Amino acid sequence: MEKIKYDLVERKNPVQLPVDLPFGKYFTDHVFEMDYSTGKGWHNPIIKKLENLSLHPGTMYLHYGQGVFDGLKAFKNEEDEVVIFRLKKHIERLNNSSRKICIPEVNPEFVFQAVVELISIERDWIPSKFGESLYIRPFVFGTEPFLGVHPSATYKLIVLLSPVGPYYPEGFKPVRILVQDDYVRAVRKGLGDCKTPANYAASLLAAEVAKKKGFTQVLWLDGVEQKYIEEVGTMNIFIQFKNEIATPKLSGSILPGVTRDSVIHILKDWGMNINERLISIQEVIDEYKKGNVTGVFGTGTAAVISSVGWLNFKGFEMTFNGGNPGELDLKLFKELTSIHYGKMEDRYGWLTHVEKKEIEV
Ligand SMILES: *Cc1c(COP(=O)(O)O)cnc(C)c1O
Numbered sequence: 001m002e003k004i005k006y007d008l009v010e011r012k013n014p015v016q017l018p019v020d021l022p023f024g025k026y027f028t029d030h031v032f033e034m035d036y037s038t039g040k041g042w043h044n045p046i047i048k049k050l051e052n053l054s055l056h057p058g059t060m061y062l063h064y065g066q067g068v069f070d071g072l073k074a075f076k077n078e079e080d081e082v083v084i085f086r087l088k089k090h091i092e093r094l095n096n097s098s099r100k101i102c103i104p105e106v107n108p109e110f111v112f113q114a115v116v117e118l119i120s121i122e123r124d125w126i127p128s129k130f131g132e133s134l135y136i137r138p139f140v141f142g143t144e145p146f147l148g149v150h151p152s153a154t155y156k157l158i159v160l161l162s163p164v165g166p167y168y169p170e171g172f173k174p175v176r177i178l179v180q181d182d183y184v185r186a187v188r189k190g191l192g193d194c195k196t197p198a199n200y201a202a203s204l205l206a207a208e209v210a211k212k213k214g215f216t217q218v219l220w221l222d223g224v225e226q227k228y229i230e231e232v233g234t235m236n237i238f239i240q241f242k243n244e245i246a247t248p249k250l251s252g253s254i255l256p257g258v259t260r261d262s263v264i265h266i267l268k269d270w271g272m273n274i275n276e277r278l279i280s281i282q283e284v285i286d287e288y289k290k291g292n293v294t295g296v297f298g299t300g301t302a303a304v305i306s307s308v309g310w311l312n313f314k315g316f317e318m319t320f321n322g323g324n325p326g327e328l329d330l331k332l333f334k335e336l337t338s339i340h341y342g343k344m345e346d347r348y349g350w351l352t353h354v355e356k357k358e359i360e361v
Pocket of ligand 1: 231236255
């Protein structure tokens with residue numbers, strides 16, 4: 001692979017971060033980009049100014065949706081140290097998503113280095129207050145101008161960075177979730193386990209309907225029988241039963257969340273009985289009625305841990321911990337954020353440290 005080229009902007013002033021950072025609205029100065037074409041493979045890696053793209057209206061991605069993305073975070077702590085959380089795992093997942101959509105995989109070690117390099121250049125853009133971070137969005141899409149369905153002959157990878165505030169600015173407040181059985185998100189052997197735009201397009205209408213009814217999100221049921229719980233819009237779900245914590249097993253239609261994986265590691269470490277298995281919505285209701293469901297929470301990079309206060313299925317409402325955050329949810333949130341912000345040893349080797357780098361323009 002060639003060396004990364006640099007075409008950096010001159011920064012006259014220190015970076016001024018907005019005080020109340022919303023999620024996903026601000027972007028840093030630079031992106032990493034790389035192109036693919038059949039025959040040449042991945043080439044032209046460059047860190048350059050963030051600019052609008054110029055695309056041919058026939059760009060295949062715009063018509064046939066051949067694209068994948070991922071999402072991860074870098075954190076800066078009080079000691080001005082910068083770390084990226086589980087970068088290797090996220091690049092692996094990007095490649096797994098690509099494989100299913102006929103997108104050529106990237107060299108994981110090369111992209112790993114490119115992301116570290118980009119972040120060291122954009123270090124000043126990383127906010128350091130608790131709850132704030134730098135959201136990293138790598139994505140790949142088919143760029144061939146062609147009308148007709150076949151895998152694109154050319155692709156672009158871009159890594160875009162966005163300094164973000166906490167996902168829930170109002171703090172750790174439990175969310176209200178509608179169990180959805182009028183629509184399905186994905187089916188087994190489909191694309192549900194890929195981070196590909198189609199899945200999010202498929203989720204919009206159901207989410208809007210739920211919002212109008214006063215819910216924050218929807219919990220999807222399996223696409224075949226609408227019997228087993230799968231996941232929430234952008235989070236995996238965990239049910240805390242009296243003697244067990246359970247999360248839906250990766251059946252092929254569920255996104256294999258990296259936070260999900262991290263939480264499973266931690267719970268096992270704590271000696272808890274955590275199982276990945278089929279969980280029917282009826283089981284949750286039956287156990288709830290017996291008083292055996294002590295909490296429900298979601299996991300995802302954006303919110304880290306999200307307490308679920310209410311689950312509503314066909315008008316039957318279940319309330320957990322009186323609508324307050326559960327003890328375990330808070331404990332997990334504290335554990336993960338302590339790892340993120342260097343308050344606790346990185347005992348799993350999840351962090352990549354990013355050193356300071358002087359920019360030469
Ligand atoms: C990204 C995502 C998740 C969470 O994955 P993380 O790796 O933990 O951020 C869960 N479900 C869906 C549908 C997602 O897109």
